Amino acid sequence: MRQPMISLALLGLLAATTGQAQTASPAGRIETAAKLRDAALADNKAWALLSDLTDTVGPRLAASEAEARGRVWAKTALQKLGFVNIREEAFPMTAWERGTASASIVGSNHALAITALGTSGATPKGGLTAPVSCFDNLAAMRAAPVSEVKGRIVFIDHRMTITQDGSSYGVNGGVRRIGPALAAQKGAAAVMIRSLATDYHRNPHTGSTGFPAGVTPIPAVALALPDAELLARRCAAGPVTVQLISTPVSKPGQSANVSAEIPGTVPGEIVVLGGHLDSWDLGHGVFDDGAGVAITMAAAAAIKSHVDRTGQAPRRTIRIVLWGAEEFGVIGGRAYAAAHAAENIVLAGESDAGADRIYNVGSRVAETGLPLFGEIGALLAPLGVQPDSSNKSGGGADVGPLAALGAGVLDLGQDMTRYFDVHHTPDDTLDKVDRKQLDQNVAAWTAAIWLAATDDRPLRTK
Amino acid sequence: MRQPMISLALLGLLAATTGQAQTASPAGRIETAAKLRDAALADNKAWALLSDLTDTVGPRLAASEAEARGRVWAKTALQKLGFVNIREEAFPMTAWERGTASASIVGSNHALAITALGTSGATPKGGLTAPVSCFDNLAAMRAAPVSEVKGRIVFIDHRMTITQDGSSYGVNGGVRRIGPALAAQKGAAAVMIRSLATDYHRNPHTGSTGFPAGVTPIPAVALALPDAELLARRCAAGPVTVQLISTPVSKPGQSANVSAEIPGTVPGEIVVLGGHLDSWDLGHGVFDDGAGVAITMAAAAAIKSHVDRTGQAPRRTIRIVLWGAEEFGVIGGRAYAAAHAAENIVLAGESDAGADRIYNVGSRVAETGLPLFGEIGALLAPLGVQPDSSNKSGGGADVGPLAALGAGVLDLGQDMTRYFDVHHTPDDTLDKVDRKQLDQNVAAWTAAIWLAATDDRPLRTK
Secondary structure, X not given: OOOOHHHHHHHHXXXXXXXXXXXXXXXXXXXXXXXXXXXXXXXXXXXXXXXHHHHHHOOOOOOOHHHHHHHHHXXXXXXXXXXXXXXXXXXXXXXXXXOOEEEEEOOOOOEEOEEEOEOOOOOOOOOEEEEEEEEOOHHHHHHOOHXXXXXXXXXXXXXXXXXXXXXXXXXXXXXXXXXXXXXXXOOOOXXXXXOOOOOOOOOOOOXXXXXXXXXXXXXXXXXXXXXXXXXXXXXXXXXXXXXXXXOOEEEEEEEEEXXXXXXXXXXXXXXEEEEEOOOOOOOOOHHHHHHHHHHHHHHHHHHHHHHHHHOEEOOOEEEEEEEOOOOOOOHHHHHHHHHOOOOOEEEEEEOOOOOOOEEEEXXXXXXXXHXXXXXXXXXXXXXXXXXXXXXXXXXXXXXXXXXXXXXXXXXXXXXXXXXXXXXXXXXXXXXXXXXXXXHHHXXXXXXXXXXXXXXXXXXXXX | OOOOHHHHHHHHHHHHHHOOOEEOOOOOHHHHHHHHHHHHHHOOHHHHXXXXXXXXXXXXXXXXXXXXXXXXXXXXXXXXXXXXXXXXXXXXXXXXXXXXXXXXXXXXXXXXOEEEOEOOOOOOOOOEEEEEEEEXXXXXXXXXXXXXXXXXXXXXXOOOXXXXXXXXXXXXXXXXXXXXXXXXXOOOOEEEEEOOOOOOOOOOOOOEOOOOOOOXXXXXXXXXXXXXXXXXXXXXXXXXXXXXXXXXXXXXXXXXXXXXXXXXXXXXXXXXXXXXXXXXXXXXXXXXXXXXXXXXXXXXXXXXXXXXXXXXXXXXXXEEEEEOOOOOOOHHHHHHHHHOOOOOEXXXXXXXXXXXXXXXXXXXXXXXXXXXXXXXXXXXXXXXOEEOOOOOOOOOHHHHHHHHOOOEEEEEEEOOOOHHHHOOOOOXXXXXXOHXXXXXXXXXXXXXXXXXXXXXXXXXXX
């Protein structure tokens, strides 16, 4: 069904004037999705949102004053875009601040490029100097006797590789997530890991680690790859001693999630999309995850604009959620799912994998929802997006807790080939964004969310 | 003329045993150059030298204790390689030390990635805070009235571009070399320049600036490109104030040049090759200029090894010179030329453009020397090297003062396409080196120097 643009616009004007939203025609939803998709490709709203957020607010460390300013920015922007039911829902957390970190190889002129890992502990006042035990990977450190770890600075040169789907981060992430705690349990004085990263710049990659109850956090830092390889070469040449200073502090704090809606015509069914507002403090939080915030806001805004213009509202409520404190262990995502467990969130998806193009689309939905994903796949194919028909997709870290409660999952897979070059580093800045790929993202999200919100087939897995 | 390797080796053994060096046969010099070239391609001596220098000594700031350790490293290595007449020739200079530098956009969460420029002054204790005057380029700052500069922090967003021959650095270098002094003369409080660079990492590029007599050095720093572009965007959006801290200090100091020789059979004609031992303090001094040191040492070592093996010495003395304090205005190169003005240095060339491949070969020699460059061109063509027949080449910064006194110039032009990505930054580390290209360099230098040293045609321009 094709209608001349003018009559659609006229129809919209009439509907908007009378203030009566109509449910978008089921018959026309595919055609409308295609039009919204193509219009989004030519719009540049995500760029404007992303540059404004990251230039004016900058880095947005969880529980910081800057993250709070990010929420003010988000609520203001959401209001300007015409969304309703704008909410901010606070939750408590431990606020961690980096302080300063420096390290040098004793007896050399080599300062090492390091950065502290989130939740890690501080060195004694004045730093600590200790012999280094070098391990090629996490397994070697796990297998090492206590005598090789106790009182030492443990260096784990565990490598990740480039993968388009980012899976290498999951496979190798243990070195950062549990490596420091395992070393602490063997009595290590401190831990240095090769950054979980794929670039060779002197910008170390931060990220959270964790210490289970009863294990006192020890200093834990990541080395830039050139520095990790230098340290590995010095280890191979003979005994190495490192002086390390790291001064993070932890204290009680608070973060919050922000949400807003395009109301559906049939109450009680909600489609969630969003990104996380917090970022690491080193870069400007562009790829991680200003882009996700901007992409999903721009996609929802394109739909809102269509609704306003035509009076054709989706059946299901579209809710944009901008989570807080993702970087410290999906704290916002967990808080959100807990607070909204009683709601009928039928589908949820998060954009949190940079600003590069969508290359596949996956799901985790009830069997009744698979035809919808057939439609989405067909609509996104012209964007170069291929289907992942496993129906086992994750949908993003903050979506995990919702999915665990039964929400269906929409997973728009981004090309992560260069994601771990800039992820969690000072290098996560606006210049890295390819604006054509950013727009392709918005187009994919717009079409997929429109199709899901105008559909009525059950999607929840439980 | 081809001889079986075994008889050459035997001949060398005999000559070495008797201790009588013979002048290499003029007839065989082309064939020998080809053999030395091909052997160097398969050798990896430069890598061993480069990694040893940069891993064990690290950064080698001019006039620092680390630069002095670089000289100890060099003399030890030159001795091990069998060179003779190893010399260290000291010269005085002003030693400049960086201190710390930080900057932030007032009223934002943006810390700017900056580094102080060599010879620049310090901010007042506690830093300085001032409105920023933003200029697109050096010409705009030059044209600005004093009222737009006086008491301000002057930001000059002057751009360079990628050029294979590195010429963009010369064309645009004025922003760093004279920009701060020009702004100081108009009463600027401080200067921030966009790094003279081609990469988009948060690693600012240092380098020297200069202040003429009577102009008090003011604080002058370079911004990483992502930060320069952020600042330019903030300038475009409205008034910007920056807080700047930079704490360099200057004091009297000393550097030195190191040299060593392969004696020629005919006294009084010298061919000079080398690189500079000093580096900036931010990286490890690999591309700039550990590579030049290693490449020319490896090339001379290949020739030394041939001489030892065959007893066939070159007519002309081959002298490797490792200059000090190049980065602060060719101080070592000037001192060297002044101290050796009476010598008959017939040809000189410096390797100081990274570790990537040689792509062209140029000269500045007397007309009688052009046939030699025809031979060199023919020998290097199989390495993918093309002739630059302008006979107006420069030969490297430290060679300039020798050439001004009449020394002929050998210029082996390196591919500098990615040189200004790592030049003068923390990113100048060993991982950037492509070992095949490094070996190609050594092969080109070995063949060219062998041909020049076994030749007898006049090369000096005066």
